[in-house]
Amino acid sequence: MTSLSPQLTQQQRHYLERIATYTAVIVTTFVVLIPLIWGFLSTIRPSEELFSWPPVIVPSEVSFENYHILFEQTNFALYFRNSLIVALTTIILTLLIAIPAAYAVSRYEFHGRRYIANLSVLIYMFPLILLGIPLFIIFQNIGLTNSLFGLALAHTAFALPFALLLLRVFFLDITPEIEESARLAGASRVTIVTKIILPLSLPGIVATSIFAFFLSWNEYFFALIILNDSALYTLPLGIANLIDMATTNWGMILGGVMIMILPPVLFVFLVYKHLIKGFGVSTV
Amino acid sequence: MSYASDFITTAKREFRYLARREFDELQENTVGILLVLPLVATLVALYLYPTVQAIIYSLQDISIFLGDSEVVGLANYIDLLRSGTFYNALWNGIIYTAGSVLLTVVVGVATGLLLNRTFTGERIATGLILVPYMVPTVAAVILFRWMLDGLYGVGNYALVVSTLIDEPIAWLASTRFAMPALILISGWRLYPFVTMLVLAKLQTIPKSYYESARLMGASRWEMFRHITLPQLRGVLFVAILLRLVWTFNLFDIIWLGTQGGPGNATETLPIMAYRLTFIGNDLGEGASVAVVTFLVLAVIVYGYFRLYGTTEEPR
Structure with a gap:
């Protein structure tokens, strides 16, 4: 690029700046996506092209054989199902526990309220390993190891502090006047929550669910500690295990990786509109 | 049969109504504490208790299979x-x-x-x-x-x-x-x-x-x-x-x-x-x-x- 000498007119300068911005955006986007692009290309090319030097960049032919093998010859579908069960259970448990607590913290005056709100910050300082080691023993004693519910419970504990913070922000956004007028009209506490607070804070509830889903879908450490039986493996454990078993079949393993990446990415795009719309809900 | 089920439905409704009224008449302080209770209980059971437990284990000579354990003080740390x-x-x-x-x-x-x-x-x-x-x-x-x-x-x-x-x-x-x-x-x-x-x-x-x-x-x-x-x-x-x-x-x-x-x-x-x-x-x-x-x-x-x-x- 030419140097921005003072002789350049305003117009030229502006033009150069545009070019620079677009180049930077395109190059950056491409560079950060290289691992994903390369991973995907590796799943659809003939397997002999995976193991060639120099590597072939553009696949000579497209085949979805790897995805076929993944579902036919491995327990991938089972891992996927297990992950889904754990994630959904985590979402439900998190909402059931965090919604009342966040509501109480944002609306009611009670002893210890301040501590609850500040708890989350402290809790995220805890090394996972410090919790994981004793949790393994505790869960073993009460029969929650080798249990998808046990894993969901661990994920819930991990999701709760942030869920509390997130929901609190949304609850605080609803003006207390609405509740005040509802109360004057004779609505009970429960009615106020189910008819006013929950519908108005739906975007917050969706956001919290997405967060809990991400956390659970991604989580490897507790799964590693809690699950021993390979029939109960969630995706992170299952895919990591495929590597140990079939080191050479990278095409198939990366196929699993691609499928695993899809739900979190899709999830966000699907509810994106809803989220944006939700933020615009007026509370007057 | 249908009388019985009717009765149960009515009783349920009645009970819910009473429970709601009861809930409405509670002190704000009590409601607040009731609502955060599940959260606090979960966090105590899954954060505080394990952490205390980890500290106790760290002061013992103990295997993952539990079995014989012996308190050894700070020996592990040393x-x-x-x-x-x-x-x-x-x-x-x-x-x-x-x-x-x-x-x-x-x-x-x-x-x-x-x-x-x-x-x-x-x-x-x-x-x-x-x-x-x-x-x-x-x-x-x-x-x-x-x-x-x-x-x-x-x-x-x-x-x-x-x-x-x-x-x-x-x-x-x-x-x-x-x-x-x-x-x-x-x-x-x-x-x-x-x-x-x-x-x-x-x-x-x-x-x-x-x-x-x-x-x-x-x-x-x-x-x-x-x-x-x-x-x-x-x-x-x-x-x-x-x-x-x-x-x-x-x-x-x-x-x-x-x-x-x-x-x-x-x-x-x-x-x-x-x-x-x-x-x-x-x-x-x-x-x-x-x-x-x-x-x-x-x-x-x-x-x-x-x-x-x-x-x-x-x-």
Whole structure:
């Protein structure tokens, strides 16, 4: 690029700046996506092209054989199902526990309220390993190891502090006047929550669910500690295990990786509109 | 039969009604406490109790199968502080944390600044640049293991072609290069966290600041140095703090990438604690490493606050 000498007119300068911005955006986007692009290309090319030097960049032919093998010859579908069960259970448990607590913290005056709100910050300082080691023993004693519910419970504990913070922000956004007028009209506490607070804070509830889903879908450490039986493996454990078993079949393993990446990415795009719309809900 | 079911339905309704009225008449203080009770109970059962339990285990000579245990006081800690593997893990953790945090912050700030510019397709570009944060850790590590493969890795090919290296390197299997490779993976996976925080903050800086600076003849660099950076200070303080804590405690990327190897080359404290407990079956020693991890972290965080936390309150 030419140097921005003072002789350049305003117009030229502006033009150069545009070019620079677009180049930077395109190059950056491409560079950060290289691992994903390369991973995907590796799943659809003939397997002999995976193991060639120099590597072939553009696949000579497209085949979805790897995805076929993944579902036919491995327990991938089972891992996927297990992950889904754990994630959904985590979402439900998190909402059931965090919604009342966040509501109480944002609306009611009670002893210890301040501590609850500040708890989350402290809790995220805890090394996972410090919790994981004793949790393994505790869960073993009460029969929650080798249990998808046990894993969901661990994920819930991990999701709760942030869920509390997130929901609190949304609850605080609803003006207390609405509740005040509802109360004057004779609505009970429960009615106020189910008819006013929950519908108005739906975007917050969706956001919290997405967060809990991400956390659970991604989580490897507790799964590693809690699950021993390979029939109960969630995706992170299952895919990591495929590597140990079939080191050479990278095409198939990366196929699993691609499928695993899809739900979190899709999830966000699907509810994106809803989220944006939700933020615009007026509370007057 | 139908009378009975009618009766039950009515009774249920009646009961619900009474319960609601009862609930409405409770003191605000009582309602508040009732509502947070499940949360507090869960956190006590799954955070506080295990932590206390870990401390108790760390004072015992006890295996993962429990069985015979013996209280040995601080013996596990003393053994730990006398062993070379501990200092190796501590040092690895510091290197890994410093490298990853530096990389995520630099890339995060750069991408945040870039996305804050006005251009067509902003939303798509923002979405795509944030994608690595949505990629599960296992997926990210496998993608990089494939790209950094010693025989067929395209990353190696790119480096050889650009003559940065002479021949392919088995990154994750090399004592020298495993740590940089892990830092690279962590950086890629985690920079969007910083991007999001920085971008959110940048969008709140009033445009008028820059306009007045421009009128006074400030250069771009001066504006960045004297307006943007000071405005980002608060958010960077928080971002670095959280990344520092999470990276020092991080387990999955290292375990999936190298399992702490080759040898002990990439073993950090969490990895060491896991290895001692679940592979060595030594619950007492493993728990003591976990407790020490927490203590070291507390010292680091305290130091961080003393160094940077005084002039401006974190937000």
